Amino acid sequence: MADAQEVKRLNDLAYEMRRMLINLCGEYEGSVHIGGDLSMTDLLIGLFHHGMHLNPDDIKDPARDRFILSKGHGAVCMYIAMCLRGFFDYDEIVKTYGQLDSKYGMHPCRVQLPALECSSGSLGQGLSMATGMAISAKAKKESHRIFCMLGDGETCEGSVWEAALTASSYKLGNLVAVIDRNKQMMCSRNGELINMTPYADKWKAFGWNVIEIDGHDMNAIVDVLDSLPPSSSCRPTAIVAHTIKGKGVDFMERVIGWHAGSLNKEDWAQALKDLAKNYGREEA
């Protein structure tokens, strides 16, 4: 069982991170992929603040765990998770997000922001890169893990399954795919047009060790990250995390229109109010 204090610390961070996301979505005039950001917030907090071995003071530490954001449109969620971990400055993100020459934009760019492991944004490409990194680590007998965060929508891309096949064939126990299974794409919900179920079975059929969790239950997130098979094991792991798009903001949850957007003053205030209510807190 996960340590209660650790879970509380992480939940507090997740609350803070959701507030930061909402505030950025209010400050920034353009569109933010807020729905999918809120669905993976707890997972990113679990990864960046508990599960992954990281060193913000030495971003190229060879022993660090690697993180690939395959759902690159959630870049801002990663920036903020990393900023809470000491990698970046939140004010700089808010001040420069999406602007000319900013390091922080809608999709992550490693060339502009070297603390990132890779550039992404074109869906379906991250797991291949993560697989290459895992093959490299295995060849060099390095023991770190490679975590790859995917959206379930992007697993419509065939290249994801090409990579899944390679990863299990090459017995990459050091590779962990985390799937943000929020069951929505930009324009449809799972089953309306494209039916992805049975979902976990697909990963099982590709030879992966599959674990299903509630992606908003910090206890479950901590447990699964604490009990991963060793990186020297012979099967890659897929954590299928069931989540809710827009989680924490009542008027966004499961609403197709909130795949991406920006908040006007009233909605911004309401979003913070909803969030505080859902966390059982006084609004800060």
Add this chain to the structure above:
Amino acid sequence: MAGSFNFGEWISARSVIGDTLNEIGKTNEKLFVCTPDVGMNLKGFRENFPERYVDVGIAEQNCVGVAAGLALEGNVPVIMGMLPFLSMRACEQVRTAVCYQNLPVRIIGTGGGLTSGGGSTHNAMEDIAILKSMVNMNVLSIGDPNMIRDILKLSMDFPGPMYIRLAQGKKDRQLYEPGTLTFSIGGSVTAREGKDVTIFAHGEMVGLALDAAEILAADGIDVRVIDMYSIKPFDTQAVDKALTETGNLVVWEDHLMSGGLASTIADYFIDRDLRPKTFRRFGIPQVYAGFGSGEEQQRKYGYHIDDVVTYIRSLK
């Protein structure tokens, strides 16, 4: 190593690649070899370095993505495959995973132009146009099978991505004595000196251009042949010199006439307001070619050696 050199003798560029990668692999641990099930000439590397040999099966998109991941970890991955699929099926991975991140991935393959014999599915006739449009990408097209050895060796320390086009790869004509020339990214070889006309060629057409020059010499026409093995970047000095010294320029390539080396050189002239005395390109018109040998198709589509010789004679 290759045996004694005989000009015009045919050897397999693919086996030169296999031998060279095996040789480099012994001293350079950064070298990984990746392939989407096109590893028939890679057996040596596969046996000697199984942990650095990655055959992903018939999955070009993933192959390029995996190579990008390997390069992100400081390795130099060399992909060996078939060019139409590496340049088109995996086009976006090459552009976004490799070029956008400016990674030292090397993409090498066969099937350039109409040499595959497999019909239009297997002909890479658009590849140079596609690849040279990608920022950071370096594009090479190699005819001489021994040149690939030197290029692979220099590629181990070259920082950016590289696309290396071979023609058929099974039977390639030796043009230069190994070890006598130094090749570079952005370089060219003056394969034959001449003062009346210059033929710029790459890949398989270089050998044919030398044949054409020989035929034309009998008519008293002195043809220079430049092997433009590096298409992006390309040797602007060689082009300037040919423009000044010969005036009449011909570009001959086994690629769509539009978008290949001819377009590269034409762009260069436009940007600098330069006017050759005459400028003519030979290559593949806008057509999906059928089956048949390379030579038969060159004849059918108007870029056979006879077409080039006839044209150059007409300049007199």
